[in-house]
Each structure stands twice: as C-alpha cells, then as structure tokens.
Amino acid sequence: MKVTFPYMGTTVVYKKLLEMLGHDVILPPKPTRKTIDIGVKYSPEFACFPLKVIMGSYFEAIQKGAEVIVTSGGNGPCRAGFYERVHQRILESEGHDIDFIVFDSMFRDPQTFYRNIERLRDGTPWHKVLKSLLLIYDMIGKLDHLEKEVQRIRAYEKNRGETTRIWEAIQKDFDQAYTSHTMKSAFKKGKEKLQSIPVKHVDKEDCIKIGIVGEIYVVMEDSINMKMEQLLNSLGAEVERSQYLSQWVTYNMLPKWINWTHEKAVLKKGEPYIPILIGGHAKQSVGQIVDYGQRDFDGVVHLMPFGCLPELVSQSIVPKISEDYNIPVLTISLDEQTGIANNQTRVEAFLDLVRGKRKQRLNKEEKMVGKKPESYCTSG
Amino acid sequence: MKIGIPRALLYHYYYPFWKTYFDSLGIETVVSSPTNKWIMDKGIKYSVPEICVPIKVYLGHVLELIDRGVDYIFVPRFVSIQKGQFFCPKFMGLPDIIRHTFPEMEPVMLSPYVESTTDDLATSLKQYQIFEDKFGITRSDNRKALKKAETVWKLFREYSLNGYDIPEATQKAMSEGCQTIGDYKRSLDDKYEYAEVTIGVLGYVYNIYDSVISLDIVNRLKEMGVRIKTFEMIDDETLKKQLANMPKTLFWTFSDKLFAAGNHFYHDPDVDGIIHVTAFGCGPDSMLGKLLELDSTKFEKPFMTVRIDEHSGENHLQTRAEAFVDMLKRRKRKLKKGALA
Ligand code: SF4
Numbered sequence: 206m207k208v209t210f211p212y213m214g215t216t217v218v219y220k221k222l223l224e225m226l227g228h229d230v231i232l233p234p235k236p237t238r239k240t241i242d243i244g245v246k247y248s249p250e251f252a253c254f255p256l257k258v259i260m261g262s263y264f265e266a267i268q269k270g271a272e273v274i275v276t277s278g279g280n281g282p283c284r285a286g287f288y289e290r291v292h293q294r295i296l297e298s299e300g301h302d303i304d305f306i307v308f309d310s311m312f313r314d315p316q317t318f319y320r321n322i323e324r325l326r327d328g329t330p331w332h333k334v335l336k337s338l339l340l341i342y343d344m345i346g347k348l349d350h351l352e353k354e355v356q357r358i359r360a361y362e363k364n365r366g367e368t369t370r371i372w373e374a375i376q377k378d379f380d381q382a383y384t385s386h387t388m389k390s391a392f393k394k395g396k397e398k399l400q401s402i403p404v405k406h407v408d409k410e411d412c413i414k415i416g417i418v419g420e421i422y423v424v425m426e427d428s429i430n431m432k433m434e435q436l437l438n439s440l441g442a443e444v445e446r447s448q449y450l451s452q453w454v455t456y457n458m459l460p461k462w463i464n465w466t467h468e469k470a471v472l473k474k475g476e477p478y479i480p481i482l483i484g485g486h487a488k489q490s491v492g493q494i495v496d497y498g499q500r501d502f503d504g505v506v507h508l509m510p511f512g513c514l515p516e517l518v519s520q521s522i523v524p525k526i527s528e529d530y531n532i533p534v535l536t537i538s539l540d541e542q543t544g545i546a547n548n549q550t551r552v553e554a555f556l557d558l559v560r561g562k563r564k565q566r567l568n569k570e571e572k573m574v575g576k577k578p579e580s581y582c583t584s585g
Numbered sequence: 586m587k588i589g590i591p592r593a594l595l596y597h598y599y600y601p602f603w604k605t606y607f608d609s610l611g612i613e614t615v616v617s618s619p620t621n622k623w624i625m626d627k628g629i630k631y632s633v634p635e636i637c638v639p640i641k642v643y644l645g646h647v648l649e650l651i652d653r654g655v656d657y658i659f660v661p662r663f664v665s666i667q668k669g670q671f672f673c674p675k676f677m678g679l680p681d682i683i684r685h686t687f688p689e690m691e692p693v694m695l696s697p698y699v700e701s702t703t704d705d706l707a708t709s710l711k712q713y714q715i716f717e718d719k720f721g722i723t724r725s726d727n728r729k730a731l732k733k734a735e736t737v738w739k740l741f742r743e744y745s746l747n748g749y750d751i752p753e754a755t756q757k758a759m760s761e762g763c764q765t766i767g768d769y770k771r772s773l774d775d776k777y778e779y780a781e782v783t784i785g786v787l788g789y790v791y792n793i794y795d796s797v798i799s800l801d802i803v804n805r806l807k808e809m810g811v812r813i814k815t816f817e818m819i820d821d822e823t824l825k826k827q828l829a830n831m832p833k834t835l836f837w838t839f840s841d842k843l844f845a846a847g848n849h850f851y852h853d854p855d856v857d858g859i860i861h862v863t864a865f866g867c868g869p870d871s872m873l874g875k876l877l878e879l880d881s882t883k884f885e886k887p888f889m890t891v892r893i894d895e896h897s898g899e900n901h902l903q904t905r906a907e908a909f910v911d912m913l914k915r916r917k918r919k920l921k922k923g924a925l926a
C-alpha cells in the first residue's frame with residue numbers, strides 16, 4: 206500500500222514503522238506556506254488550525270501518489286477525533302477517493318483497533334511486527350533524548366544554525382538505521398556530534414529556561430509554530446517542550462491502572478485549575494505551566510491553534526496561574542498568518558521581561574544569602 | 586437569600602427545570618436581564634478575544650447578577666448528559682473560566698457537576714446534593730423538588746416536540762405547572778397555516794433564542810411568513826436514527842443533535858431549506874456545518890450559513906434572510922408547477 210500520514214514533529218518515526226511493515230511510504234512534505242494555503246482553501250473557516258494544515262498536507266501527499274492515509278483519532282473528546290470524517294469528505298468532494306485507517310485508543314474500541322492493525326500488518330508475521338514496534342519505541346526514546354540536548358545546546362552555539370544542521374543530519378542517520386545495533390551507533394554518533402558543537406560561555410545568571418506548552422500539534426510541529434524552539438534558542442534561551450513523542454506514546458499505550466507516566470503527574474498539577482479532562486490538552490497545558498513554575502523555569506510560551514476550544518479555556522486561566530506561581534506566560538494563538546510569520550518582536554519583548562524578572566529574583570536571593578551566585582557555563 | 590441564574594447558554598433549555606426546582610425548595614431566584622448592550626460589553630471586556638460569543642455573553646450575565654447583589658450564582662458544570670458523549674470543552678471548563686477570571690466569585694458559585702445518562706437532569710440526584718449541604722435541605726425534600734422539576738421540564742419538552750419554540754414552550758409549561766393538559770398540539774389558527782415555506786433553523790438554543798446574539802432571526806423569519814423547525818422540535822428517536830447511519834459522530838451532545846437534525850431536515854419533505862446559525866469561532870459548528878453544506882447538493886436543498894458575532898449587522902442579516910426566503914418561495918412554486926404540468 207502507498208501510505209501517508211499527517212506531518213507532525215520527528216516524522217522519521219512513523220515513516221520507519223510503516224516501512225518496516227512493508228509499505229510504500231509517501232512522506233508528506235514538511236508544511237510550507239503552500240501547504241497551509243491549500244489547507245485553508247478547502248477547510249471550513251473555523252476549523253482549528255491543525256485540521257487545516259493536515260488537510261493541505263494530505264492534498265500534497267496525494268499528489269505524490271498516496272492511496273491510504275494512516276492517522277490517529279486524537280485523544281480526549283475533542284475535534285481531532287472527527288478530523289478524519291471531515292478530511293475524507295472534503296477529499297471525496299474534490300474527487301479523491303482515499304482510504305483512511307484511523308487509530309483511536311485501543312482501549313475504547315479494541316475491535317477496530319485490531320482490525321486496523323491487521324490491515325497495516327498486511328501479512329507481516331507477528332514476531333516481526335513486535336520487533337519493529339520495540340525498535341521504533343527505542344528509537345523514539347533515543348531521538349527525544351537527543352532533541353532535549355539540542356534544545357539546550359542551540360541556545361549557546363557559536364555558529365548560528367549549526368545545531369539545527371547537525372540535528373537534521375542525526376535524524377537522517379536514524380532514518381538509515383534498521384537494526385538495534387545501527388540505531389545504537391547512530392545514537393552514540395549523534396551524542397558526540399552534539400557535544401562537539403562549539404558553544405559560548407554564559408554566566409549562570411544569564412541562562413534562562415523557557416518551557417513550551419499547549420496543544421500537541423502546534424507544540425510538536427515547528428513549521429507552523431513560528432519555529433518557536435529555534436527562535437527562543439537563537440535569543441539565548443534554553444527550551445523544554447511539554448510534549449515529547451515518547452511520553453505521548455507511553456501515556457496512550459498504557460492502560461489506566463498502571464499509567465504512572467509524567468503526563469499523569471502533570472494532569473494532577475492541573476487539577477486545582479481545571480478539575481476534569483475537558484478535551485484536547487487544556488488540562489495538561491495548565492498542569493505543565495504549574496510544573497514549570499515549580500521547577501523554577503523563567504517563563505512559559507503557551508501555544509494554541511486559533512479557535513482551539515480547550516486551549517481557550519486554558520488561556521482564560523493562564524493569568525491566574527501566572528500570578529500564583531509568579532512565572533511569566535506568553536500565549537500565542539497560531540493561524541494561517543501567524544503560524545509561519547516572522548514574529549520575533551513579541552517573543553523578544555517577552556524574553557526581555559523574563560530576563561528582567563530573573564535579575565530581580567537573583568538580586569533578592571543575593572541579598573538574602575549575601576553572596577553573588579557563582580558564575581559558570583551551563584553548556585560546560 | 587437569592588440565587589442568580591444567568592440568562593444564557595443552557596438557561597434556554599433548562600430554565601423550566603431549574604426554576605421549578607428552586608421554587609419548590611423555597612429558594613428565591615433571580616434571572617439576569619435579557620442580553621443587552623451592558624451585558625455584551627462586559628462579557629467582551631472580560632473574556633479572551635477569541636472565545637465564542639455565547640461564552641462572552643455568559644460572563645456578562647454573571648456580572649450583571651453580581652451587580653444586582655445576588656448571594657449565589659448558579660453556574661453548573663455540564664459534563665455529559667449522554668453516555669460516551671460530552672459537552673463542548675467550553676461548557677466543561679465554564680466554572681473554571683469564571684472562577685479564575687473573577688477569583689472573588691469562587692465562594693458564591695454553585696456549580697453542580699452535570700453528569701447523567703439522559704438529558705432529564707432529575708435522573709442523577711448526585712448533582713443536587715450540594716444544595717442539601719449548603720442550604721440544609723433534606724434528602725426527601727430534594728427528591729420531591731426534583732420530581733416536580735422533572736414534570737414541568739417534560740411538559741416543556743412535550744410542547745417543543747409539538748412545534749412550539751422555546752419561549753412559547755417555556756411559558757406554556759410554566760403557567761400550567763404540574764397539571765397536564767391533554768392537547769399540546771400547536772393550534773393551527775395562527776400564521777402557520779398560511780406559511781408558504783418551512784425552514785429548518787439549525788443552531789444552539791442559546792444562540793437562536795437570544796435575540797441579541799442571533800439578531801432575532803427566528804422572529805424575522807416568522808414575520809416573513811416562514812414556518813420554523815428547530816432541533817429541539819424533533820424527537821430523540823428520530824435524531825438517534827440519523828446518527829446511527831453515520832460512520833462517526835461528534836463528541837458533543839448538542840452538536841450531535843444539530844448534526845442529526847440537519848440530516849433529518851434533508852430527508853424531511855416538509856423542510857424547504859436550511860439555515861445554519863453559528864457563532865463566530867464555534868469549533869464544533871465548523872465541522873458539522875461543512876459536512877452539511879457539502880450534502881446540500883446531494884439532497885438538492887438550499888443551505889445557508891449565518892455567522893453571528895458581536896459586530897453582526899442587522900441590515901445585512903435581514904437582506905440575506907429575505908433573499909433566501911424569496912429564493913425558497915420561487916423554487917417551491919416552480920417545483921409545484923413542474924409537478925402539475
Ligand atoms: S484540541 Fe484544539 S486543535 Fe485539537 S482538535 Fe480540539 S480544538 Fe482542534
């Protein structure tokens with residue numbers, strides 16, 4: 206089968222999985238202005254931004270020959286669970302008769318889940334499937350590990366753009382790796398490469414850490430979030446995201462009673478603000494801001510798709526949390542204009558504020574402790 | 586002691602229930618004024634700009650009640666009234682939006698969790714236990730009050746199902762109290778008899794029946810001699826049947842009802858055209874609206890979307906509605922002629 210999938214974050218992961226099951230993978234192109242324009246043209250005006258981008262990327266993948274689309278139904282009661290219906294119907298009205306394989310949570314509807322697996326497995330023996338799954342899981346973990354390094358090192362790189370280039374090369378290496386052995390060496394090589402990047406010395410009081418929270422798609426896909434991580438890094442801030450693929454997979458794969466993932470803990474922290482799951486990632490976003498507040502981050506960037514229902518609820522609550530935990534939060538709503546705009550000034554202004562706050566705080570601490578914090582280089 | 590009930594969101598579906606319930610417990614209630622400019626402006630001022638109009642308006646109503654000096658505000662948290670189905674995230678998070686926007690309100694908010702398996706709220710006593718603790722009500726009084734509320738609300742629903750719109754049904758059900766009158770059937774002595782066309786008006790009760798939000802579209806259409814059908818006039822069985830035919834339904838109860846009603850209107854030979862009234866920024870509507878719009882050609886029934894926001898212009902709406910109605914009338918005459926020839 207010639208399959209494709211929605212573009213989100215480190216796509217080599219899905220590509221590899223489908224390849225290992227013996228499919229012809231049509232890699233959707235990374236979303237560009239054009240993708241967004243196509244998506245906007247065919248989607249309902251008030252569809253959330255991810256739906257539009259994915260719509261556009263389907264059209265592009267179909268042009269490249271895709272026949273089947275594999276996607277997940279999204280978690281929590283939100284629109285994502287209905288994306289595929291709308292996408293399919295729109296594609297149909299444009300004359301594309303495309304098959305969808307939709308993975309909803311296996312706990313909600315095990316039968317369909319199994320049927321979908323059977324379709325995707327397409328005769329591949331089970332032990333091979335299992336092996337591939339484990340390999341992929343391993344790979345996700347490794348990639349996430351390296352990405353976290355990237356998000357720190359890039360803030361201090363001497364040569365602008367070097368870290369990103371190396372990170373792309375690392376992903377290519379992983380793309381070529383099909384055994385656990387080659388994967389291991391790709392990982393090792395990747396680590397070394399990252400460590401060899403020349404970095405600037407920065408005093409501790411000038412190192413700032415920013416957390417990124419929000420709806421999963423716009424958090425994970427940098428081509429539509431103004432390349433937020435790179436932007437923050439280039440302005441000298443270390444970055445951590447609220448979501449990494451490995452966490453997402455673990456959280457969604459484990460049944461409730463043994464689910465002790467990070468995500469669980471974060472949800473707990475969101476409880477005082479939103480006591481129940483209201484759909485999408487609102488509660489996670491809220492909990493994550495609390496988490497960053499407790500871990501002494503210097504600021505949070507809250508990303509939401511324009512018109513995102515649950516995130517509008519969290520947006521309404523953000524000022525309160527920001528006050529409670531004394532952590533500055535910048536909410537950015539992304540749509541077809543802002544998503545890829547070069548909107549540096551807002552972020553710059555925010556970082557100025559963050560730095561100012563940090564200085565204030567350090568001064569206070571200094572007075573209390575009576576000595577200057579020792580200076581050292583984070584990237585050591 | 587007075588409890589304030591905001592005249593917004595599901596007030597338009599559950600007022601007969603709530604009012605009867607509090608009345609029979611001897612608790613005084615105050616309903617906010619019909620949406621006006623003050624309410625609208627306040628709501629807009631305190632909400633995040635992107636949120637949909639009905640939520641903004643709700644905030645305005647809450648503020649008006651506070652202004653009028655009520656002791657408590659009734660802001661239920663609607664989670665689910667149907668198994669496996671939920672409310673739009675903004676409903677589920679509504680009390681959170683309010684208590685974190687106005688922290689001083691938290692102590693005076695009464696926010697029962699509405700979680701039941703049917704839209705008859707009396708079926709889950711659990712929601713109402715908070716009133717026992719708060720106001721020293723006995724369990725049996727609570728039960729009795731719920732029973733009464735249920736009866737009136739069912740009467741109200743019965744009127745709706747027989748073609749009365751919500752203000753009419755509310756009035757009828759509430760004035761009769763619990764003594765049921767046999768004939769709910771809409772008497773045909775009014776204009777309806779002569780109505781040339783029938784339009785299925787799709788929209789949430791809190792938009793359609795808030796004459797400021799919807800710019801009074803229902804009455805405008807009625808004045809043009811149009812008969813109106815809305816989702817709450819269709820019985821649950823029919824709606825369920827429509828949904829059963831679909832490969833996948835939405836997650837949200839009222840959106841699903843609209844979606845089903847829209848499909849029903851396409852199949853209902855009495856309905857000549859459909860108007861979808863949707864609030865600016867309503868996420869669920871963007872999806873069901875698109876799907877229904879795409880079906881319009883398939884069923885050869887005209888479909889029009891009316892998008893409302895805080896700046897909607899009356900004249901514009903009037904012109905569009907008139908044009909749509911004229912078109913339906915012409916179309917109908919032509920079809921009739923065609924059938925005769
Ligand atoms: S969480 Fe937001 S972006 Fe995701 S489906 Fe819901 S409304 Fe859309």
Ligand code: SF4
Binds near residue numbers: 867868
């Ligand atoms: S269903 Fe639409 S109009 Fe109603 S609260 Fe949700 S987004 Fe707003």
